Amino acid sequence: MAGLCRLVGSADLSTNLSCMTSSAAPRLLGAADVRQLAARLDLRPTKQRGQNFVIDANTCRRIVRESAITGDDVVVEVGPGLGSLTLALLEVAQRVIAIEIDDKLAGLLPETVASHAPEQADRFEVVLGDAMRITVLPGPAPTALVANLPYNVSVPVLLHLLMLLPSLERGLVMVQAEVADRLAASPGSKVYGVPSVKAAWYADVRRAGAVGRNVFWPAPNVDSGLVAWTRRERPVTAATREQVFAVVDLAFAHRRKVLRGALRDLAGSAEAAAAALEHAGIDPLARGESLTIEQFARIAEVLHA
Template identity: 55%
Template sequence: MSESIEGAAAGDAAGRAAEGRSSAATLLGGTEIRALAAELDLTPTKRWGQNFVVDANTVRRIVRTADVSGLDVVEVGPGLGSLTLGLTEVGARVAAVEIDQRLAELLPRTVARKQPDARLEVVHHDALTLEELPFAPQAVVANLPYNVSVPVLIHLLERFETIERVLVMVQAEVGHRLAARPGSKTYGSPSAKVAWWGPWSLEGDVSRQIFWPVPNVDSVLVGFRRGPSMGSESLRRRTFAVIDGAFGQRRKMLRQALSGLYGSSAAATEVLERAGVDPTLRGEALSLPDFIRIAEAASAAETEEP
């Protein structure tokens, strides 16, 4: 079970935001962020992908784009609280998942000082193994650690079916991959998998200069809104196995790339033909519905076996 650190008292943060408090009153600036880090004797680490946002205007831009006013939001890697305060400022109830114990303990105090009526729960836990939250989240908004962004997103979407909206700041290369379409150079396993929950799109560039420390990579905002259900959980797992097989050897034709999954190249060819997919194609040419048809065809073939 995750360790929950109770945040500031519940209240109507949206009402306070409407009163028009200044950025200085409710959000963090670069000087305050460095002071908080010094208070903890904290040096940002690459291990946990710690790059803190120090620009209030960028925070508000992200929150506006996310469109989560009044919603229940999960934030992964809140760090010193820059984005957290932007979310609570517009009345979102936030479950902030933080792996660093020092940051998890400091965040409620920071938010209570800046926004006494904010609604916040801090959960000290690794987001990759998170199984429960204080409430069912409707959205994910986060500055995701670069090194685990895709696994974290997939885990949250798998675990919390109530998530309808995602907007995350990620490394540009990762963001382009998540939003890629079949046939593009950046299309791959992450692109096909996240499409299970809905269509993804790039929603803005982010300057390196708004971070402390300044990263050596560019960042983008990428997100989605949940689409129609693609099928059952068992079908999703079977489809993801097909995607893994297809992209595990992405330069090979599907009949070869999927031979390990189905036992032989001949068996893979039979499944592909049954699904109406050309066995000589490569995974990068297939859309999610194509992968789903392959998984369904394989399942149907299994049930017909004597």
């Protein structure tokens, strides 16, 4: 597992096991818990890593509820931070694998889980690493992705994991509200663009609600939104994903350009692009924001035939 460090326990856990009781439900974190844990690490949240920690237990339970995960699901969580959502996921999921890039946060997570969810601790594992560079995960194949994604890399992380883990059947992520709108947008919408089309290659995506700023510490300067998705079959095409995505990138590189102009470099000339578009059943004067992922796939197939 190149580049990854698995942290499944802590030398300090024995001091917390006295907190174990016969009750099954995890004790979720509140605002005071989050600040106390942050103080232990002398943690100062940074914008660079998109560190805005959820301090409201009801919001965490809402995310889990909207994600529709069950006791059969193996859940991947990206950016677990201090463990607010992690504990809520352990209330329901069969297993939770958390990917955390910050070594201090990753080191504290097993202890937090052991003290707040002792009966679920054996169903949790944290992986120290960058979600964008991960190539394999430990344990059973994950079936769901549920996360409060770092806002500065939310779309690349989501697309990478959808590509990397075909076993993912569904999920729900919290992202910046504008990004949520783009991911869930339909053709013809003003915010329909590259994230909308590429996400549609993998899944049916929908908006699943809004989240207020006051449930975070520190409070972000932007609103947040929930995006739910369900895995779908990829479009039927002889073109590869890379070929289709290259067409998508060019189509939206200059939004005001019609497709025959936007794709001229890929086709060799505007005339060749127009001929390829007509062969694919697409109006050469159309713009990228009007096309579905299936239409982009047809264009790529013709261009690379």
